[in-house]
Amino acid sequence: MNYDPEYQRLRADRTEKGAYELDLYLSKKHDQLLASTLQAGTYKRTLSLVIVDGFAVEITETQANVLRSANGVRVVEKNQELV
Template sequence: MGSTKGESYFVFMNYDPEYLRLQADRAKKGTNELDLYLSRKHDELLANTLEPGSYKKESSLVIVDGFAVEITEDQANVLRSVEGVRVVEKNEVA
């Protein structure tokens, strides 16, 4: 069984054509639309997968379609099995 202590993880998403479209358009329209899209997408994934109040999203990473979140090892393993998630890696801060 994994740890119950929350630690910082990076979650990177699979190919998303809407993300790529918004990323290409951001130079024309600014970054607001892309930021909102990713934040909502990442928030919904967490809300639909993990228990409310059991995690803390730290930030969405616009440049790579990913996010940083404080979760347990067990929650990281759950996220690894979610459709649309490519990689879940622990943030190994030196």
């Protein structure tokens, strides 16, 4: 995701409460982005990544292209499985 001052503020709070609030904030933010970009029921967000303000989601290649062009999205990469 692009620079987000609220994310930066919450990430700087190293307390247990701060970590909890950051998790909630990112989960809601990522869900809102997906809901505003992709059709409901056609994707599955599997996790949010606090350290990089990113998330993993199961989507089609077409949906990945739509997500790439969404406002606030910096990069979309295909998962690379390690053998």
